Amino acid sequence: MTDALKTEPNILRPDEVYARLVGLHEGLSDEESHRASAALVLLLANHIGDEAVIFAAIAAARRQLRPGT
Amino acid sequence: MANAPSIPVWKKLDAGPVPTTTRRHPVVVVGAGPVGLTVALDLARYGHPVVVLGKFDFIAAGSKAICFSKRTLDIWGRLGVARPMIDKGVIWNVGKVFWGDATEPVYQFDMLPVKNQQHPGFINLQQYYAEDLLLAALKECPGADIRFGHDVTGLRQQSGQVELDVASGGSAYTLAAEYVIACDGNKSRIRDLMRLDFDGRVFEENFLIADIKIEESRPLERWFWFDPPFNRGQSALLHKQPDNVWRLDFQLGWNVDRQACTDPAFVDPLVRGMLGPDIRYAPEWYSVYTFQCRRMKRFVHDRVIFAGDSAHLVSPFGARGCNGGVADADNLVWKLDLILRGEAPATLLETYNDEAITTADENILNSSRSTDFLTPKTPASRALRDAVLSLARHHPFARPFVNSGRLSTPVSYPQSPLVTADVPGETWAGVAPGSPALDAPLGSGWLLDRLGGRFVLLTNGYRGEWPPGVDLVDLADEGTGAALAIERFDLTPGAACLLRPDQYVAARWRRPTRGAIEAALSRARGLV
Ligand SMILES: Cc1cc2nc3c(=O)[nH]c(=O)nc-3n(C[C@H](O)[C@H](O)[C@H](O)COP(=O)(O)OP(=O)(O)OC[C@H]3O[C@@H](n4cnc5c(N)ncnc54)[C@H](O)[C@@H]3O)c2cc1C
Numbered sequence: 385m386t387d388a389l390k391t392e393p394n395i396l397r398p399d400e401v402y403a404r405l406v407g408l409h410e411g412l413s414d415e416e417s418h419r420a421s422a423a424l425v426l427l428l429a430n431h432i433g434d435e436a437v438i439f440a441a442i443a444a445a446r447r448q449l450r451p452g453t
Numbered sequence: 454m455a456n457a458p459s460i461p462v463w464k465k466l467d468a469g470p471v472p473t474t475t476r477r478h479p480v481v482v483v484g485a486g487p488v489g490l491t492v493a494l495d496l497a498r499y500g501h502p503v504v505v506l507g508k509f510d511f512i513a514a515g516s517k518a519i520c521f522s523k524r525t526l527d528i529w530g531r532l533g534v535a536r537p538m539i540d541k542g543v544i545w546n547v548g549k550v551f552w553g554d555a556t557e558p559v560y561q562f563d564m565l566p567v568k569n570q571q572h573p574g575f576i577n578l579q580q581y582y583a584e585d586l587l588l589a590a591l592k593e594c595p596g597a598d599i600r601f602g603h604d605v606t607g608l609r610q611q612s613g614q615v616e617l618d619v620a621s622g623g624s625a626y627t628l629a630a631e632y633v634i635a636c637d638g639n640k641s642r643i644r645d646l647m648r649l650d651f652d653g654r655v656f657e658e659n660f661l662i663a664d665i666k667i668e669e670s671r672p673l674e675r676w677f678w679f680d681p682p683f684n685r686g687q688s689a690l691l692h693k694q695p696d697n698v699w700r701l702d703f704q705l706g707w708n709v710d711r712q713a714c715t716d717p718a719f720v721d722p723l724v725r726g727m728l729g730p731d732i733r734y735a736p737e738w739y740s741v742y743t744f745q746c747r748r749m750k751r752f753v754h755d756r757v758i759f760a761g762d763s764a765h766l767v768s769p770f771g772a773r774g775c776n777g778g779v780a781d782a783d784n785l786v787w788k789l790d791l792i793l794r795g796e797a798p799a800t801l802l803e804t805y806n807d808e809a810i811t812t813a814d815e816n817i818l819n820s821s822r823s824t825d826f827l828t829p830k831t832p833a834s835r836a837l838r839d840a841v842l843s844l845a846r847h848h849p850f851a852r853p854f855v856n857s858g859r860l861s862t863p864v865s866y867p868q869s870p871l872v873t874a875d876v877p878g879e880t881w882a883g884v885a886p887g888s889p890a891l892d893a894p895l896g897s898g899w900l901l902d903r904l905g906g907r908f909v910l911l912t913n914g915y916r917g918e919w920p921p922g923v924d925l926v927d928l929a930d931e932g933t934g935a936a937l938a939i940e941r942f943d944l945t946p947g948a949a950c951l952l953r954p955d956q957y958v959a960a961r962w963r964r965p966t967r968g969a970i971e972a973a974l975s976r977a978r979g980l981v
Contacts, residue, residue: 415832415836418832418833418835418836419836419839419840419843420840421836422833422836422837422839422840422841423840423843423844425837425840426837426840426841426844426851426854427844427848427850430850430851
């Protein structure tokens with residue numbers, strides 16, 4: 385499954401991208417932040433389109449919090 | 454049995470007399486709801502005598518199903534009752550989705566993806582009209598013995614038959630049947646008498662169903678609201694029925710006083726919130742509905758077979774309850790017909806069990822997912838839901854995520870043991886084995902009308918032989934009037950597909966042979 389998902393570095397300017405991700409939440413309430421994250425995930429998921437990649441990313445995101453689930 | 458005080462009567466029926474002689478019937482259908490009546494009508498049209506027992510001596514009014522799908526209409530069309538349903542029904546094609554305070558919809562959609570079919574994507578019709586029309590057709594059938602006011606109170610399965618105890622108008626009698634079809638609804642007495650399971654979950658969610666009459670005209674559209682100002686934090690639905698009746702559906706949440714919620718004083722502000730302060734309306738029927746998603750582990754229990762709400766229940770989102778039950782009837786009856794005629798082994802019923810459970814599981818899955826979208830259970834799922842809705846306004850990609858009910862569509866069974874897989878190496882577009890036939894214009898009529906309820910070899914100019922028990926419909930004879938049918942089944946010259954009596958594709962070949970057709974026919978009859 386994870387084969388479909390790129391986990392090697394793939395972004396040219398990580399600091400720039402990271403700052404933008406943090407910037408997304410600037411001035412937002414917790415609830416708005418939740419929604420902004422959700423919107424970002426949906427936009428990126430649609431852009432990727434490939435179910436295998438999306439499911440592998442979901443699994444990887446969950447695994448770092450709850451290994452084995 | 455007399456009227457049940459809590460159930461409103463739409464039409465009084467004559468109670469059937471208590472029979473004076475005892476004889477064994479091939480099939481007894483318990484329950485005269487839409488599913489029982491469809492089963493009985495289908496059986497009677499195949500020429501089988503059939504007894505129908507209905508607990509009440511009336512057709513109930515009140516709020517039940519209103520949305521009937523194209524597949525249901527195709528099935529009722531095969532039984533000759535679709536036309537009056539469509540004539541009476543309301544056809545709608547546009548759905549609008551609203552969110553929050555905005556008066557403009559987040560988006561709107563067009564319902565019918567496939568054009569050039571006889572029946573519309575959906576009609577709205579009060580369930581009592583559907584029951585009344587099914588009953589009228591059933592009464593025309595010579596073999597139908599319809600007994601209203603006959604309540605089944607006991608059941609015994611014995612060797613080769615089922616015995617039923619029936620109570621009617623103060624007297625009681627016993628009835629024997631080769632097969633009993635239990636279409637006795639969600640509180641199925643038969644299921645209880647047999648001590649059978651009914652697994653699943655009851656959602657902690659209540660809906661106020663307000664059917665009201667409005668004289669002023671409004672667009673024929675399905676409107677759905679997420680979190681509207683008149684029902685904060687909840688959802689709402691507006692849908693048209695015949696006779697200027699509209700269904701208003703308000704999500705209430707849990708822990709509500711169900712009695713208080715049907716008080717006109719409680720309902721009125723909701724109605725005015727949805728339709729405007731000056732709306733003039735008259736109440737038809739108010740009720741509170743708590744839904745469940747559950748099904749029996751098996752639908753076939755030797756000679757007792759469950760169909761409809763007795764076997765499975767879903768949430769109302771997607772209109773999958775009655776439509777799912779009619780699909781059961783469609784799947785079951787041709788198999789029972791072959792068994793009663795001795796043309797198929799009784800084990801063919803096992804494929805009803807498999808295929809109907811496949812349908813029920815798909816319906817339960819879809820309606821559970823709709824429920825999760827409608828009622829997010831956690832802050833994270835609410836954030837996702839709200840993100841979908843706010844993105845949907847400007848970004849088409851988000852609209853397919855919006856789930857206000859996935860409307861009932863027929864279920865395919867590519868894995869069914871009755872299906873013959875495509876010949877390796879052949880490539881196909883078109884309706885695949887295990888899927889229901891798609892209608893298309895044919896000459897001056899329609900393809901599905903020509904298929905009827907029998908095994909059909911649908912071909913584009915096959916000139917070879919075919920086995921008995923199969924009728925040929927050759928699209929090559931139709932000239933240009935069959936172009937769309939040929940395309941929808943991808944029938945190249947000489948190709949053919951075998952259709953089951955329920956109009957599902959069983960097999961197809963680019964180069965059919967008599968031997969291959971015969972093998973597929975045996976498979977579809979459960980003989981291999
Ligand atoms: C508010 C609401 C909205 C709905 N909307 C839709 C919709 O839009 N589309 C849709 O497809 N579905 C909808 N449904 C679901 C739909 O109404 C049911 O799925 C449908 O009625 C099931 O039909 P049935 O014949 O299996 O059972 P029922 O309609 O419940 O009929 C059961 C029959 O069995 C009889 N019976 C019971 N016990 C006995 C006994 N012991 N002896 C003899 N007879 C007995 C009863 O009298 C009755 O005639 C809705 C339901 C509700 C409540």
